[in-house]
Amino acid sequence: MKRLYYRILILATVLTGATSCAEWLDVQPKTSVEQDDLFARESGFKDALTGFYLLMGTETLYAQDLTYYYLDMLAGRYESAPQIVDWTAIYAFDGNYQSTVNTIYSKIYNIIANINNFLYFVDAKRNVITTPHYYETMKGEALGLRAFLHFDLLRLFGPVYSENPDGKAVPYRKEFNNVATPILPAREVLDNCIADLLEAEKLLEGHDSEIFNYDDTADAFTEMRQMRMNLWAVRAMLARAYCYKGDSESKATALKYAKSVIESGKFTLANYNSITTAPVMPTEQIFALYIYDYYKIVDPVFVDASSSNILSAYQATVETWYETSSGGASDKRFQTFRNVSDNGRIKKVSQKYNQDYYSSSRDNYSGLNSQSLIRLAEMYYIAAECEPDPETAASYLNAVIVTRTGQNSSTQTKEFDQLDTRQIYGQVTGKTVRINELMKEYVKEFYGEGQLYFFYKRLNFKTFSNCPLPSEDMTAHYQMPLPNDEYTFGNNN
Structure with missing residues (x-):
């Protein structure tokens, strides 16, 4: 195998195509640092971690396609977009959008490969990490990111989990090597995500600084933790993952984690009057990416x-x-x-991402150049979905609605978990009152964040408002196909 290199700040050992492919590429030497040199010092680990977030914040991933662009297109958010005439074509995963889908897959596994290499060295070179709490924080971040990225791969390339949890999904890569990894059933991928998150939680608890604003008195590596996979982002991810699992025991666990984030006091729902001046709602960001010159x-x-x-x-x-x-x-x-x-x-x-709304002042974080990946409102929605008592569940929904509308709200709880016969956005959805009330909030709340598509898929909406394929059962279209390279080079025939 050829010698592997790292770019300064951005890890750049990459796989051609799928992560199981055995061909590796060198990067240009003028922008490279040998990994043994990079991990010979504590600052190298900090640079490597920064690299993960920079790689995530590109247009083919979370700075565009996996948030306000391609994923929101799939959810019917738009009726006008650059160079799109036929909206039915956006679900052509093997046709018009094959390149988009394959790039998402390969780019995410590229980051996972780098994370796995980092995890090897963070233990192999632990002696060079001398600052108190750095080792636990770094390793916890990396494990949390590995779970976060695999979970999104599952949500994209896996089956509708509620319908087929044992259907084939994606590989779960835990090592940095060229050994082919089999495609796992969705259930096993999810269990691996949860295992990584639980380990990350143990590492971060008591070691994460939990500083969620600018702090000139603090170590720069420990401030603005919402821009990294922090302890509360890990717990929010556990709420998200257990809710995705969906059985009664898992929903109870999801509720526990969602409530822990809500009650932590680290994040607050946006003030009513602040939403139009800072639409990304910075006080709600549990995990976000900083994207320079967004x-x-x-x-x-x-x-x-x-x-x-x-x-x-x-x-x-x-x-x-x-x-x-x-x-x-x-x-x-x-x-x-x-x-x-x-x-x-x-x-x-x-106007959520119009950067003219946001200040660069370090007096208080404004949301400038940020892309939210997990926000506090979602924890309220998970609690509303998983709380068995209808009145209590509705109170979580109402808490968000009041801050958004400035008016007292009373979510309908009559026959809360019975089939809803009302037309919602002109459709009878075939879902319960509870799920329809949640759906309305996801539509309103997560515009430009990519989460609505995942909501529709997780709950297997047969169709939805402004659906690009209005006459078809969406169940058949929710699962993106794996790239051909996964079958050509992987242990997946």
Whole structure:
């Protein structure tokens, strides 16, 4: 095998195609540092960890496709987008969007490979990590990230878990080598995610600084922990993963973890009047990415695009989602859209990522250049889904709704877990009242964050509002196919 190198700050040992492929590429020597040199000092481990987040914050991953762009397109968020004419084509995972899907797969496994190499060296070279709490924090972060990334691979490339938990999903890579790893059933992938998260929790507890703002008196590596896989992000991920598992025991555990995050006092729901001035809701960010000069990525689709191509939905569609005819116009989430006229029709364009809203001052964190990956509102929604008592469950939903609308809310709890016969956004969904009330909140809350698609898939919505394939059963379209290279080079025939 060829000698492996690291780029300065960004780990760049990569696999060609799938992670099980045996061909490895060298990077250009002028931007490289040999890994033995990198991990010979504590600062090298810090640089390597920073590299994981930088790799995640690219356009093909969480700075675009896995948040407000491709995933939100799949969830029917938009009716206008750059260069898209046929919206049914976005579900052509083996056709028009094969390159997009394959790139997501290979890029995530590239980061996982680097994480696994880091995890080897963090133990092999533990003696060079001398600052108190650094070893536990670093290893806990890396394990939490490995679980986070595998979990998203499961949500993308695995089956609808509630329908087929034993269906083949993805490999779970735990070592940095060229040994092929078999594709695992979804259940085993999820169990591996949970095991990594539980180990990460043990490592981070008592060692994570838990500093969630700028702090000039602190070690720079320990401030702004929401920009790293911190202890509470790990616990939020455990809530997310156990909720995904979905059996009664797992839901009880998900509820426990969601409540622990809610009650931690580390994060607060956004103030009603702050939402329109800081739509990313920085006080709610449990885990986010810092993306340098984010405006260069988001402006071409949300700000500078022509009125015919700008990433948007029509006014009537957005007003339906936010229920403006029944008081929803006061919802601050709705008020964060701007109007664009296109041939006499009004389009609504999200301003969540317009960086002009956010200050660079270090007096208080504003959300500048950030992409949320886990927010506090989701913990309330998980609690509402997993809490067995309808009134208590509704109280978690209402707590969020009040902060968004400025009005007292009373979520319907009559026949809460019975089949809902109401039309929601013009459709009878076949779900319970509880799930439909949650669905409305996911639609309103996570615009531009990619979470709505995962919600629809997890609960196997046969269709949904503004579905790109309105006449088809979506169950058959939720699972992205693995790249051909996974079968060509992997132990997966």
